[in-house]
Structures are given as C-alpha cells and as structure tokens.
Amino acid sequence: MNPDTPLQLLGGLTAREFLRDYWQQKPLLIRQAIPGFESPISPDELAGLSLEEEVESRVVLEHGERPWEMRRGPFAEDTYQNLPERDWTLLVQAVDQFVPEVAELLEHFRFLPSWRIDDVMISYAAPGGGVGPHFDNYDVFLLQGHGHRRWKIGQMCDAESALLPHADLRILADFQQTDEWVLEPGDMLYLPPRLAHFGIAEDDCMTYSVGFRAPSAAEVLTHFTDFLAQFLPDEERYSDAGTAPASDPHEIQRDALDRLKVLLKEHMSDERLLLTWFGQFMTEPRYPELIAGTDVEEEDFLGAIEDGAVLIRNPSARLAWSEVDIGLVLFASGQSRLLPSSLRDLLKLICAAEALHFDNLGQWLGDEDGRKLLLELIKQGSLEFADE
Numbered sequence: 001m002n003p004d005t006p007l008q009l010l011g012g013l014t015a016r017e018f019l020r021d022y023w024q025q026k027p028l029l030i031r032q033a034i035p036g037f038e039s040p041i042s043p044d045e046l047a048g049l050s051l052e053e054e055v056e057s058r059v060v061l062e063h064g065e066r067p068w069e070m071r072r073g074p075f076a077e078d079t080y081q082n083l084p085e086r087d088w089t090l091l092v093q094a095v096d097q098f099v100p101e102v103a104e105l106l107e108h109f110r111f112l113p114s115w116r117i118d119d120v121m122i123s124y125a126a127p128g129g130g131v132g133p134h135f136d137n138y139d140v141f142l143l144q145g146h147g148h149r150r151w152k153i154g155q156m157c158d159a160e161s162a163l164l165p166h167a168d169l170r171i172l173a174d175f176q177q178t179d180e181w182v183l184e185p186g187d188m189l190y191l192p193p194r195l196a197h198f199g200i201a202e203d204d205c206m207t208y209s210v211g212f213r214a215p216s217a218a219e220v221l222t223h224f225t226d227f228l229a230q231f232l233p234d235e236e237r238y239s240d241a242g243t244a245p246a247s248d249p250h251e252i253q254r255d256a257l258d259r260l261k262v263l264l265k266e267h268m269s270d271e272r273l274l275l276t277w278f279g280q281f282m283t284e285p286r287y288p289e290l291i292a293g294t295d296v297e298e299e300d301f302l303g304a305i306e307d308g309a310v311l312i313r314n315p316s317a318r319l320a321w322s323e324v325d326i327g328l329v330l331f332a333s334g335q336s337r338l339l340p341s342s343l344r345d346l347l348k349l350i351c352a353a354e355a356l357h358f359d360n361l362g363q364w365l366g367d368e369d370g371r372k373l374l375l376e377l378i379k380q381g382s383l384e385f386a387d388e
Contacts (some may be wrong), residue, residue: 004319015111024192027153029181033188039145039206040101043124048112049092050075056093060131063087068132071166089129097315107118115282115320121209125201133175138214140191144183147205151189153179154196216275227277228267242324272324279331283318290316292306293332293381301375310386311356317382321347332382346370
C-alpha cells in the first residue's frame with residue numbers, strides 16, 4: 001500500500017498524514033469512511049454468537065440490579081426476551097475470528113501493522129444503551145454498522161483519573177465533554193489512547209470497534225524478563241570480584257549498583273532475544289484453545305494440495321515475520337522459528353494470502369525448507385485445510 005495515496009477510510013488523508021497528525025494524538029471523525037456500509041452480521045446473529053461457549057460476551061444494563069450492571073456470557077436463549085426495551089448493550093469480542101465477512105473489514109486497515117490489530121468487537125445497543133463514560137489505553141476505530149450512535153468526547157485521562165466504584169467497568173467519575181457527533185452506518189471515529197468517550201445509542205444500533213494491542217510497560221518488563229530467565233544459567237550471578245574494602249559494611253555503595261546495571265544491560269540489550277519475545281507475545285492468540293493442529297504426513301499433504309486442497313489461516317491464528325542477521329524469523333500464534341532467507345517470499349505469502357493452494361505455492365512445494373514449514377504450521381494449527 002502506497003503511504004501517500006489518499007484513503008477513503010481516512011476521509012481523504014494519506015496513511016502518512018494520518019499517522020503524522022492523528023495517530024495516538026487526537027481524534028478524527030470520518031463521514032462515510034466506508035460508503036453505504038451494510039453490516040455483514042445482524043443483531044440477531046450477534047446475539048446468537050453470545051450463546052456460544054467459546055465466544056466472549058457481556059451485557060451491560062445501565063439500570064439493572066445495580067447501576068451499570070454487567071453480566072457475562074455465554075447467555076441462555078431467553079436472555080434477550082427478559083431485557084428492558086432500552087438502556088442496555090451487548091458486547092461480543094473477536095467477532096472477526098468467528099465471522100469471515102467481519103474479518104474482511106480488517107483489509108481496510110492494512111496501512112497499520114497487522115500484528116498491532118487485536119480484534120473486532122461488535123456492540124449492539126438498545127435505544128439509550130452504552131457502557132458509560134470511560135477511556136481505553138489503546139487506539140480504537142469505531143465504525144458505525146447499523147442505526148445511529150451519539151459519541152461524546154471528553155478529556156485525556158490517566159491512572160489518576162477518578163473512577164466510579166465498580167467491580168467490572170472503568171466508568172469515569174468526572175467526564176468533561178468537549179465534542180459530540182452522531183454517527184450513521186459507514187461513519188467512523190478514530191480515538192487515540194486515554195481519550196475519554198461516551199457512546200449512547202440513538203436507536204437500535206451496532207458499532208464495530210477495531211482495537212489494537214499495546215502492551216503496558218509493566219507487561220513488557222514482566223513477560224520479557226520471565227522469557228529471558230529461561231536462557232540464563234543459575235551460576236550466572238551478581239559478582240563483585242576486585243571490589244575495594246568497604247568503609248562501612250552496612251552501606252550499599254554506588255559501585256554495587258554499577259555492577260548490577262552492567263549485569264542487566266548485558267542481557268536486556270540482546271536484540272535477538274527481545275525480538276523473539278516481542279514477536280511471540282504480539283502473535284499470542286486471544287483464544288489459544290482454538291488453535292488445534294492436524295497431524296499429517298508430507299506425502300498426504302502434497303497429494304492433497306495437488307488434488308486441489310486449499311490451506312487457510314486459522315481464524316484465531318496470528319502471523320508476523322522479521323529479519324535477523326542470520327536469516328528470517330516467522331512468528332505464528334505465540335511461537336517462533338528461525339528460517340533461511342531464501343523463504344522470504346513464502347513467509348510474505350503465508351502471512352498475506354487469503355488462501356494457499358497449488359497455483360500460488362508453486363515452487364515452494366519443491367523446496368524442502370518450504371514444505372517443512374508448511375507442514376509445521378499445519379501441525380501447529382496456524383494453517384488448516386479449508387474444508388475443516
């Protein structure tokens with residue numbers, strides 16, 4: 001994608017302009033980002049998903065048994081018959097993993113790294129429905145899919161922003177409105193992290209929320225150091241060989257901290273290990289239990305492809321790749337594998353293609369490393385045969 005091509009999705013801005021002037025800085029309202037948009041899923045179908053065990057769903061009632069009552073799915077079939085006529089919202093996470101037509105919407109956002117995209121959450125709200133004024137710690141695009149929603153925009157927030165006492169929802173105690181817009185199908189609102197917002201349904205409406213993965217500093221430090229510790233032998237410890245005699249045996253002197261910083265820097269600055277951890281962390285599936293591999297022999301795999309079988313990415317899988325000094329690394333659903341540079345075009349194909357088949361795999365079926373990689377991804381579960 002040319003970063004200097006004006007995009008309808010961004011209201012005529014180029015990707016370069018949007019990233020420079022808006023991304024993680026300020027909101028952007030785009031009228032008819034997707035002109036004439038029609039939701040590929042109906043409210044009834046969304047409610048049907050919320051009955052499924054493997055689907056993550058919630059219902060928020062502004063006036064329930066307590067203010068802003070939240071109920072977690074999966075729900076029973078009669079749940080929606082017993083809800084009031086207004087002031088409630090159904091939220092269903094990761095609909096893109098269960099409805100291919102919803103996953104196709106993500107093609108509009110390829111001006112951003114695919115490994116940054118988390119999921120597409122869809123909310124249905126009865127008139128007056130919402131989840132209260134709140135803020136998120138990640139970027140989000142809010143695409144109106146059905147009906148009309150009024151969005152109120154407020155102040156920038158942080159960890160010190162006062163919240164109402166609530167076990168499940170982070171509702172702001174003080175919402176300072178600055179702007180307000182009503183969105184109709186096809187309209188989209190981009191919000192940067194930490195910007196307070198409050199969506200209220202004008203009528204029966206559905207909103208698509210495209211959210212992004214943004215690990216916190218605490219997550220990075222905790223998870224990376226845990227990952228790093230796997231590669232460090234127990235005998236590698238703090239050392240003060242050659243230290244001068246202590247003037248006060250109870251004092252921790254500055255030179256002790258200097259030695260400690262050297263020990264940390266030596267390992268924390270290992271770029272290859274940092275990349276390996278980061279790629280695995282950012283491709284970790286939201287629902288690992290949905291990544292189930294198939295044990296197949298190479299001969300059977302080749303025969304199936306030659307007979308017209310098609311491989312697709314498991315809807316719950318996440319793929320990315322990177323280059324290192326000794327080759328390439330493929331990250332697949334929380335795992336990584338070092339590969340020769342000769343497989344660059346195959347990695348690009350695996351990550352980007354909607355389907356893999358005899359015609360586009362071509363030469364790779366005759367490449368030993370290529371065949372081995374495809375088999376590993378099938379056995380791991382990131383790739384699967386389309387008829388499964």
